Amino acid sequence: MKIRLLLLSALIATLTAGCTWVKLTPQGEEARVLKPNQVASCKPMGTTTVQVAATVLGVPRPRRDVEHDLQALARNAVQNAGGDTIVPEGQPVDGRQTFAMYRCINP
Template sequence: MKKILLPVSALALLAGCTWVKLDDAGSRVRVAYDGRVGGCERVGEVSVSVKDRVGLYERNGLKVKDELETLARNEAAGMPADTLVAKGEPHNGAQAFDAYRCGAGPRGAARENPPPAPPARGGEAETFPVR
């Protein structure tokens, strides 16, 4: 029994690990979850895949989706694209994305110089951006 428990435990631990790392160029590519890419130029398509099963063990769907997005961002940076839109949900560990060049500049630029807040009116809450 102990001979079986060790390999099964190791397999379960490895299946939960994230092997895909976001590189510097990929960190400048955003994913437009809402699909809004008006004014952007489509530069191509990115198709990526990862293992969604390890043996008989099915990997966590959220981890698989996260790794697919990370791979796509890394790949899109070389096109060059700065925005991705998923063409659909992941299926069997694979997903396709449309790649766009929107000229948004480096990620976070908009957060460094946020637009001025509208004047507060009496009785309303005032919000401030978190840095």
Template sequence: MTWARLSTLVFGVAVMFIVSGCTWVELTPGGEKVRELTPPEVGRCKHLGRVTSNTAATVGIFARSKETVQKEVNRLARNNAADMGGDTIVPAGPLIDGEQTFNVYRCINP
């Protein structure tokens, strides 16, 4: 392998590791107001429905960090909950391959 080819490969791997930690999903103004709670905390809230959020768990052949993927999925769920008129999300199941379902509630003025 030539030096140029090796340096290109190393550069590509380094970029993939950097990108794998990046979060691409931003909260909308409405999503910023949505919080995540646990099932016992939403007993007096109005259930509005469910949202399923998904994002890339891998970039090419590289797995993205679970924390980054979880942050993105939560942000997507919060944005979608705000669009539904909700102010709270509760995970309805685990994060699997970059996908997770959330219950959406309105707890303030239900």
């Protein structure tokens, strides 16, 4: 029984390793990710909080993949809000992260 559980866990980890599920829209591809000190001359557009699965069947997804998906969702969202730039506010927690949105091009 322990061996089956171990093999199942290894299989799930292998299948989810390197998986990113969120695709950038064409508009989201144009959005930038900057640091707070790089948006001083930009117009604030509010914030967006996005969330993705941090685990799959109880197995944690790689942090890099979670962060990639969160940024992709936020980049898609900023374009829908009329902005062009996002800035992460803190680190992801349980697959959830808040981003500040800005319009930096033609503010």
